[in-house]
Amino acid sequence: MTPNKGNDLKPAIAIENLCFAWRTGMAPVLKIERLQVPRGERVFIEGPSGSGKSTLLSLVAGVVVPQEGRVGVNGRQLNTMPGAARDQFRADQIGYIYQMFNLIPYLSIVENVTLPCRFSKIRRERAAGRNGDLMAEATRLLKKLGLEASSFGNRAVTDLSVGQQQRVAAARALIGTPAIIIADEPTSALDAQHREAFIRLLFQECDREKTTLVFVSHDTSLAGIFDRRVRLTAINAI
Amino acid sequence: MFGLALKSMYNRRLTTVLTVVSIALSVTLLLGVERIRTEARNSFSNTISGTDLIVGARSGPVQLLLYSVFRIGNATSNIGWQSYQAIARHSQVEWTIPIALGDSHQGYRVMGTNSGYFDHFRFAGGRALELAGGRRFESVFDAVLGAEVARALGYDIGDPIIIAHGAGKVSFIEHDDKPFTVVGILKPTGTPVDQTVHVRLEGYEAIHIDWKDGAPVSGRSISAERVLQMDLTPRTITAFLVGLRSRIAAFGLQRWINQYPREPLLAIMPGVALQELWDLVGVAEKALLAVSALAVVVGLSGMLVALMTSLNERRREMAILRSVGARPLHVFALIVGESALLTLAGVILGVGLLYGLLLAGQPLILSRFGLFIAIGGLSSYEVILTGIVCLAGTLVGIIPGLQIYRYSLADGMTIRL
Numbered sequence: 172m173t174p175n176k177g178n179d180l181k182p183a184i185a186i187e188n189l190c191f192a193w194r195t196g197m198a199p200v201l202k203i204e205r206l207q208v209p210r211g212e213r214v215f216i217e218g219p220s221g222s223g224k225s226t227l228l229s230l231v232a233g234v235v236v237p238q239e240g241r242v243g244v245n246g247r248q249l250n251t252m253p254g255a256a257r258d259q260f261r262a263d264q265i266g267y268i269y270q271m272f273n274l275i276p277y278l279s280i281v282e283n284v285t286l287p288c289r290f291s292k293i294r295r296e297r298a299a300g301r302n303g304d305l306m307a308e309a310t311r312l313l314k315k316l317g318l319e320a321s322s323f324g325n326r327a328v329t330d331l332s333v334g335q336q337q338r339v340a341a342a343r344a345l346i347g348t349p350a351i352i353i354a355d356e357p358t359s360a361l362d363a364q365h366r367e368a369f370i371r372l373l374f375q376e377c378d379r380e381k382t383t384l385v386f387v388s389h390d391t392s393l394a395g396i397f398d399r400r401v402r403l404t405a406i407n408a409i
Numbered sequence: 410m411f412g413l414a415l416k417s418m419y420n421r422r423l424t425t426v427l428t429v430v431s432i433a434l435s436v437t438l439l440l441g442v443e444r445i446r447t448e449a450r451n452s453f454s455n456t457i458s459g460t461d462l463i464v465g466a467r468s469g470p471v472q473l474l475l476y477s478v479f480r481i482g483n484a485t486s487n488i489g490w491q492s493y494q495a496i497a498r499h500s501q502v503e504w505t506i507p508i509a510l511g512d513s514h515q516g517y518r519v520m521g522t523n524s525g526y527f528d529h530f531r532f533a534g535g536r537a538l539e540l541a542g543g544r545r546f547e548s549v550f551d552a553v554l555g556a557e558v559a560r561a562l563g564y565d566i567g568d569p570i571i572i573a574h575g576a577g578k579v580s581f582i583e584h585d586d587k588p589f590t591v592v593g594i595l596k597p598t599g600t601p602v603d604q605t606v607h608v609r610l611e612g613y614e615a616i617h618i619d620w621k622d623g624a625p626v627s628g629r630s631i632s633a634e635r636v637l638q639m640d641l642t643p644r645t646i647t648a649f650l651v652g653l654r655s656r657i658a659a660f661g662l663q664r665w666i667n668q669y670p671r672e673p674l675l676a677i678m679p680g681v682a683l684q685e686l687w688d689l690v691g692v693a694e695k696a697l698l699a700v701s702a703l704a705v706v707v708g709l710s711g712m713l714v715a716l717m718t719s720l721n722e723r724r725r726e727m728a729i730l731r732s733v734g735a736r737p738l739h740v741f742a743l744i745v746g747e748s749a750l751l752t753l754a755g756v757i758l759g760v761g762l763l764y765g766l767l768l769a770g771q772p773l774i775l776s777r778f779g780l781f782i783a784i785g786g787l788s789s790y791e792v793i794l795t796g797i798v799c800l801a802g803t804l805v806g807i808i809p810g811l812q813i814y815r816y817s818l819a820d821g822m823t824i825r826l
Contacts, residue, residue, distance in 0.1 A: 234731065255736055262734020269732070272725050277420030278413075289413075290734035343733070 181246040183351055183383035184208040184231055189240035191230060200226055202408040203240075206401070210350075211381040213374065215394045218403030224387045227403065228353050231385065232265050233257035245350050262291035266344025270356035273340030274328040280318075283328055284309040284342045287349075294347025312342040316372050333360045334369070341373055348380045356388050370396065414746045417726070421719060425751065428712045432755025435708035436798055437762040439701040440791055444763065446694050448782045450687065453479070455781075456600040457650075457679050459531035460506075461659045464488070464496065464666055465648035467673035471689060474682040477508055477648040480518045480601045484510065487645035492672045496651070499665075501658040504529045506650040509613045509643065512572050512584070517558045519572050519606040521613030521643070529652055532600050542566055543593030549611045549637060553593040557603035557775065564591050570606070572616060582625070584616040587633045599781030611641035651676075705798055709805050712751055716744065716809040720816070727817050741814040745806040752802025756795050760787070 186206040192199040201223045208214050218224050229235045230242050233249040236257075242249045245264055249257055261267075266287070274283045285305045288295035298308045313319075316338040328336065337357055344352050354373070358366040370386075370393060377384045386397065394400045418425045457478050465473040466486040475481040497505040506529055509521030527538055527545050543566040546553050554564055564570065568591045574582040589608060597603055618639065619631045631639075653659055659678060666676035727740050767784050774782055787795070 232732070255738075258731075258734055258736040261732075267732035269729070273729065275726055275729055277416045286729075287733040290739075 181243070182207045183210045183212070183245060184385070185241070185243035186230075187241045187243075189230070189237045189242065191226065191235070191237040191239075193226075193235075195238060199238075199409060201230070201237075203227075203406050204408065206406055208383060208385065208399075210383055213377065213384040213398045214386065215397035215400045216385065216387045216403055217389060217391050217394060217400065218387075218407075219389055222403050223407060223409070224389075224403055225355060228267075228355055228385070228387060231351070232267060232353060233261050259291070262287060263293045264350045266346075266349040266352045268337070268340045268344045268352070268354040268357040271333065271336075271360045273343070274331075274336055276327070276329050278328070280313070280326070280328055280331070280339055281306060281309045283339055284312065284346055286343055288347060291347065294349065296347075298347040309342065309346060312345055312376070313339065315376060316342055318342075334365045337361065337369060338372070341369070341376070345376050345382075348382065351383045351385060352377060354384070354386045356390075357386075358388065358393070359390070366393065367396075411746065413730075414743055414750065417723075417743070418747060418750065424715050424719065428715050428751050429754045429758060431711045432705075432708040432752060432798075432802070433758035433762055435701070435704040436756050436759025436795065437766065438704045439698075439794060439798070440760065440763045440787075441766065442697050442701040443791060443794065444767070445782070446697070447788070451783065452599065452781050453683060453686070455533040457532060458535055459529075459652065460650045460679055461653040461656055462651040462663060462666070462676045463648060463679060463682070464493075464651060464674055464676045467675045470675065470677040470682040471686050473648065473675055473677055474679065474686065476510065477650070478601070478679070480510070480520075480604065484647045487647055488649075488674060489645055489672055490643055492669060492674065493646055493649055495671075496666060496669075497649075499662065501653050501655070501662055502651055503654045504652040506530060507610060507643075507646045508648045508650070509610055509645075510647045512574055512613070512616070514558070514570055514572050514606050515562060517555070517562075517604050517606055518601075519552075519608060519613075521608055521610040521646075523610055526607065530602075530650070532598055532602065536598070538598065538602065539596045541594050541596040543591070545593055546607065546609050546612075547592070549609060549615050549641065550587065550589045550633070551592040551609065551612070552589040553595060553607040554591055555595055555601075555603040555605045555607070556597035558606055559591075559594045564594070566591055566594065572606070572608075586630065587616050587636070599775065603775075610643045610646065614641045614643045705801075708755065709752070709798075709802055712748060712755075712802065713805050713808060716748060716806065717812070720744075720809055720813055723813070724816055727813055731817055737814050737817045740817045741810045744810040744813050745803060748806025748809070749799070749803040752799050752805075755802070756798055760795065 184207065186203050188205075189201060189203045190199050191201040216224060216227070226235075230237060230249075231244060233242075233244070233252070234257075236242070236250045240250070244260070247260060249260070252260065275286070278286065285298070288298055288305055295305065299305050318335060318338055328339065331339065337360070340357070344354075352373070358369055361369060373384065374396075376382075386393075463473060463477050465477055466484060466488050468485050472482060476484050493505070493507060496502065504525055506526045507522055510518060512519040524545055530538055540553075541556065543553070552570060558564070569588045570591060571588050572584045574584060589612065595602065615633075615636045618636055618641070619626055651662070653662065663676040663678065666674050727735075730740060730743075731737075764784065767782060771782050771784065
């Protein structure tokens with residue numbers, strides 16, 4: 172499933188004439204004529220609460236499909252894919268970071284990081300390939316993000332601070348080098364000082380693999396360090 | 410997915426353990442009721458064997474069966490010695506075992522009979538009575554104890570015992586002027602024989618010879634030495650067992666006895682009377698089984714409630730799983746798999762509990778009720794019952810499974826708390 176040459180030229184995200192309502196018959200919440208994100212770009216999408224940011228991310232992740240229009244991710248048309256294929260596509264190509272409560276409480280830190288590898292053979296092989304085994308890759312990523320395996324040892328994920336939890340979540344999104352990282356207000360629970368440090372770490376890891384980063388927030392103070400800034404209210408016709 | 414389900418359950422271990430225990434208890438109850446039912450039937454069926462007819466005073470067939478063989482309840486009246494002699498001499502009759510009941514020793518029934526009892530009585534598909542020690546009774550005041558009587562009361566050969574009048578555990582009148590001596594102890598049979606003190610009919614007659622109308626006649630006491638000189642042929646007996654030369658004659662002889670002109674008698678075939686007894690208790694058995702089946706329903710409902718209440722806090726968990734590529738079907742399987750695992754664990758624990766209880770309760774049930782509960786593997790019916798419970802438990806999981814499936818479709822990538 173390595174993307175072929177033709178696909179490489181296509182943008183990471185290509186949205187055209189999209190119209191989406193949560194249920195048919197309900198008023199649409201998103202209407203976007205055109206949105207393109209080139210590969211490797213770090214894009215900041217801003218908008219107030221309730222402006223449809225999370226909905227847009229659900230569409231890009233292929234959890235939901237639009238009633239009208241096209242959603243292309245890495246050259247694949249998500250709107251025509253069957254549900255199971257979209258789930259597999261998401262497992263293979265997308266790393267997702269929530270604003271908080273990212274971790275599954277009953278799994279260890281390393282198990283949380285390697286979770287996507289349970290659902291994606293591609294990411295499992297890519298992750299294991301670099302260091303020979305998943306554990307080592309998870310530990311490497313955590314270390315890169317400033318979490319020394321020796322210091323947290325076997326601590327339960329619920330014992331970690333919010334900042335540490337978000338870094339574990341970032342490691343999970345990054346493992347197996349997915350094509351796109353989607354971050355849904357991942358810094359909203361962090362204080363200003365940790366916020367920027369977290370984003371810089373995220374940038375570092377994305378740069379290494381030329382990973383596209385879609386970062387959503389209502390906090391515009393962060394927008395300056397991104398390649399591009401998109402106002403959702405400006406492109407959404409609703 | 411299986412590993413995830415296990416870890417998730419471990420995370421909620423208190424609820425998990427409580428759910429498993431409640432299912433286990435209901436399964437134990439269900440299987441226990443079923444086990445007691447079949448074992449009671451087996452035990453009853455094993456109590457008497459090779460006897461073609463039981464004859465007693467006219468009453469109900471079930472009542473006659475119960476008091477003559479199972480030592481449950483009492484005879485309403487006795488039958489005359491003359492009638493017994495006449496029937497015993499019938500050309501079709503091969504052997505008879507007379508039975509006199511009514512007295513007891515520390516709550517254990519005392520049965521008067523003759524040596525034919527040791528020769529002809531059979532139980533559990535043809536097994537004969539065997540002595541564990543000592544000998545059969547020979548003289549008037551000899552007693553042969555059932556295994557449980559000797560064990561429970563700690564008697565040995567040569568010990569004296571006093572017989573009390575009446576069948577109750579506490580008796581105010583004792584035949585203490587005429588003590589008996591233990592001369593033999595029977596091997597365990599797993600039947601009411603184990604709970605019985607056996608003496609000769611003459612012994613029964615001897616302790617009542619100075620009695621009239623169920624009470625000792627004052628001033629007319631006869632000593633144990635003097636009584637041996639007297640004629641101790643019993644005047645009445647309670648019932649007798651009949652073995653025939655040919656089983657085909659049973660119907661004819663039964664009719665003859667039931668129409669016996671000199672005395673109202675009743676002859677029953679043990680198998681037929683036993684069937685009548687089953688018909689009688691069948692309703693109660695069905696009710697018991699229904700109640701225990703309901704207990705299983707309650708147990709599974711408990712699991713359903715536990716799963717449903719866990720769903721809201723697990724919506725977040727499911728959204729995370731969805732975000733890393735789990736399909737809605739995975740999420741559904743996680744919940745249904747969990748309920749299947751819970752039920753399976755409950756069934757296994759329940760079966761373990763059942764065997765633990767059987768092992769612990771077996772001697773108690775034997776000594777209290779004279780029922781021998783054999784401990785064997787699960788019968789095919791019991792396997793089917795546990796299979797139904799497992800299936801029902803898995804099906805119950807579909808309800809929360811569908812709910813979370815719907816959540817995971819509707820929530821998308823948003824985390825709702």
